[in-house]
Amino acid sequence: MSEVPELVVDQLTVRFAGIVALDSVSFTVAPGTLHAVIGPNGAGKSTCFNVLSGVYRATSGKVTFGRRELTAMAPHRVGALGIARTFQNLALSPLLSVEDNLMLGRHRLMRAGFVRAGLRWPGALREERQHRERAREIADFAGIAHRLASPVGALPYGDQKRVELARALCGEPRLLMLDEPVAGMNATERLEMAELVHAVRTSLGISILLVEHDMGLVMRLADHVTVLDFGRRIASGTPAEVQRDPEVLRAYLGEEAS
Numbered sequence: 001m002s003e004v005p006e007l008v009v010d011q012l013t014v015r016f017a018g019i020v021a022l023d024s025v026s027f028t029v030a031p032g033t034l035h036a037v038i039g040p041n042g043a044g045k046s047t048c049f050n051v052l053s054g055v056y057r058a059t060s061g062k063v064t065f066g067r068r069e070l071t072a073m074a075p076h077r078v079g080a081l082g083i084a085r086t087f088q089n090l091a092l093s094p095l096l097s098v099e100d101n102l103m104l105g106r107h108r109l110m111r112a113g114f115v116r117a118g119l120r121w122p123g124a125l126r127e128e129r130q131h132r133e134r135a136r137e138i139a140d141f142a143g144i145a146h147r148l149a150s151p152v153g154a155l156p157y158g159d160q161k162r163v164e165l166a167r168a169l170c171g172e173p174r175l176l177m178l179d180e181p182v183a184g185m186n187a188t189e190r191l192e193m194a195e196l197v198h199a200v201r202t203s204l205g206i207s208i209l210l211v212e213h214d215m216g217l218v219m220r221l222a223d224h225v226t227v228l229d230f231g232r233r234i235a236s237g238t239p240a241e242v243q244r245d246p247e248v249l250r251a252y253l254g255e256e257a258s
């Protein structure tokens with residue numbers, strides 16, 4: 001795998017008519033680490049993800065991944081740099097099998113393309129076989145190898161979320177962005193997903209940027225945490241440091257009291 005660059009978010013500001021969704025936010029994701037972005041509802045976490053993946057435009061500030069600037073890139077170009085993301089709501093093709101969904105995840109790496117593969121050219125068939133093998137390895141890693149032939153829509157929710165993560169891994173990313181990976185899951189599914197994210201962190205050596213409301217999970221998995229509130233960065237540090245930060249406690253307790 002090619003080297004994992006540093007992701008630098010530098011004074012990022014995003015305004016929507018009258019609302020400052022992100023106000024000069026900065027943080028750095030060191031290569032191979034798990035960096036969590038947390039904060040109460042409306043803090044700006046999704047906006048941040050959407051700028052990083054090329055869906056939203058920054059009003060000012062910039063984001064760099066190694067020497068490449070992402071700030072004005074279209075989503076497919078961000079993907080081509082090796083940045084993959086999962087979504088809060090599942091973004092899979094429910095009628096397709098797990099295997100076919102994973103193969104869609106390998107699309108950006110396939111040279112032959114669908115036309116030549118469809119025409120069954122020998123080179124294209126060989127390439128497709130290699131990609132299929134790799135997709136199966138990743139399915140095995142994600143604990144869904146026994147589900148390869150099932151239509152995704154027929155699987156339990158926890159498995160569908162794992163398919164989504166596996167599909168992102170199929171693009172061989174260098175940075176994986178996970179948007180609330182355990183939202184809507186029961187306790188067992190949460191535990192399994194936490195184990196999978198931990199395995200990605202320790203065995204694949206890629207960087208992970210995590211947005212998650214489940215504090216237990218964030219505190220267990222993250223190397224570094226950035227806390228946002230009303231679009232501003234109010235704290236940044238190790239899980240232990242941010243947990244005892246008075247501004248963070250106020251932001252969360254204030255939310256509970258309201």
Ligand SMILES: Nc1ncnc2c1ncn2[C@@H]1O[C@H](COP(=O)(O)OP(=O)(O)OP(=O)(O)O)[C@@H](O)[C@H]1O
Nearest residue numbers: 016019020021039040041042043044045046047048
């Ligand atoms: N496309 C948009 N148009 C207008 N306002 C937006 C848009 N996207 C986000 N916002 C506003 O920006 C602010 C930050 O929203 P954002 O969704 O980034 O927060 P969040 O931290 O992800 O919240 P949650 O935890 O509820 O998902 C909110 O006030 C939201 O209403």
